[in-house]
Amino acid sequence: MMHGPNAGISIASILFANNMVFMLFLGLRPILAPYRHSMATIVSCSTMSIAILVTNIACFCIDRVLLIPAEATVVHLLVSVVVALTVAQLIEVCMQRWYPLVYDQTGLVVPLVTIDTAIVGSTFLICSGNPFSGVSYTFLGCLVFALLNACGYIMARVIMECIHDRLGEYKGSGLLDGIPRILIACGLVSLVFLGLSGTVL
């Protein structure tokens, strides 16, 4: 899937031109209603990235091994949800086992973030084939796509957290407080990403 001079273009297109948050509107919930506690933000961001990676790979394997041969791709959504719930449970168990203090502080965050539009949306993109070329993915392609999706998500969260920090100091009109100003900030970042993809209006 990604080799030679096209590799850089493919990576850039997944990270910027088709960034799942700013260009495909997936996983917007934690951005529009951010956590007040910085630990919760870190936990939610890392949990989500792990969940994107693991769920995408697991769903790809289930899709290729079970659903496509059985011609049952219609239940793909149900499979993604069940896999994401399992991943959430596993992450919770791991956190309880190895990071009990962090789990006590932010335990509720994990089940809330692991079923998100970003996870199910990206599994849909992977299982329905390469969105740029229309060719279906190989296992390696799926692995790279999932990894880049997770990186794209972390990048979007970091950008928006920085903007949140700066906007927190701003005392503006009540009409713009909350959702509208975050949407405008998202729109501006998305405009930058659109420019990077070379789109001319």
Add this chain to the structure above:
Amino acid sequence: MKDLFKNGLILHHPLFSAGAGMCILLGISRRMDDAILGGCAVTLVLMVSSFFSALTLRFASAALQRTAVFIVTAGFSIIVLCFFAVWYPMAFGRIELYLTIIGVDTLVISTTLGAIKKTNPVYAAFEGLLIGIGFIVIAALCGALREYLGSNSFMGEKLSGAEGILPIARTVPGAFFTCALLCIVFRILDTRIIKGKST
């Protein structure tokens, strides 16, 4: 009941108060007809999942309820997806990704989770219907605005030979800006209504 109308319909809709359902709204609002169809899909899933959850899931243990809600909403979303794929294949092709994520969207999940606590399943379904109608109205407004400003068309039909006055409206950043604009307009309307009542 009055609160239900006020909260379910536009002014205090969870879309603009908590950002729930924003992924779907932004994704389906490129054209007004897609926005209405997507809104109908959300409403169907909201209604049926709320009814089913209020009817059966309150008997499940607390630990199982959340998992059951996710599976139930995903199951109903698949039925709605199949329905739209058969009856509206063109629109389905344009917004398939966003119809797929209905079952895991915060708006649907939080409404369905809230429905578990309700004793009357019909009341829960009615609340789902109101939130869904609010979603359809907001999505249709957003779609109409983006379509008119971006490409000078309405429901996919060109209004005249001229191009849209604001081509950015049909792009991805335009979706964010249009939605922010609508949110501000609804806040102004809300403030006016409160002021009108107090005077």
